[in-house]
Amino acid sequence: EVHLVESGGGLVRPGGSLRLSCAASGFTFSSYSMSWFRQAPGKGLEWLSYIVISGGTTYYADSVKGRFTISRDGAENSLFLHMNSLRAEDTAVYYCARDHLGGVFDHWGQGTLVTVSS
């Protein structure tokens, strides 16, 4: 069974940094591209970033470009999101998800909450 488990969320001050992790199991991690999404409290879903199978190509939403970095470690079956220069508007539940078919996401983690506040 496919499992994605996010971790690393928490309370951080504006301007601070955080690294989110997504542990994958139940499938061949190295065969799938992956993405990060977020959902602010009471709001809709927002795609943030995408990394291809090899890790050699990445894409970002304008809202996080230059501040967030996506990466993956095939040996650890893990996906990461390095977040810098955090702002109050980055407060959200962050989800990782598996790419089923080029922008279609068939499995999602349970999410990890990031709160940016002084």
Place this chain on the structure above:
Amino acid sequence: DIQMTQSPSSLSASIGARVSITCRASQSITRNLSWYQQKPGRAPKLLIYVASNLQSGVPSRFSGSGSGTDFTLTISGLQREDFATYYCQQSYSTPWTFGQGTKVEI
């Protein structure tokens, strides 16, 4: 960026009812449209992809249609477990974008 607009934003329906939610893209996305269901405190769940393909394990009362800019998600025979928020999402080009959601209530 491609803007996705869902309607209605919310609806009330009874058990057994037939419900339709529409999604309009700001430009043609051919058939690159997915539908997700999300319940409070839970992760999104993929229901439909490429406009009309039912994801494995999803009940057949869910169906999708459309192409170009206009799409529809239909639930035929609403069940109690279907009360949730539904999102459309385009996978035609990055940034992949979602509709604002449609909350289906009793």
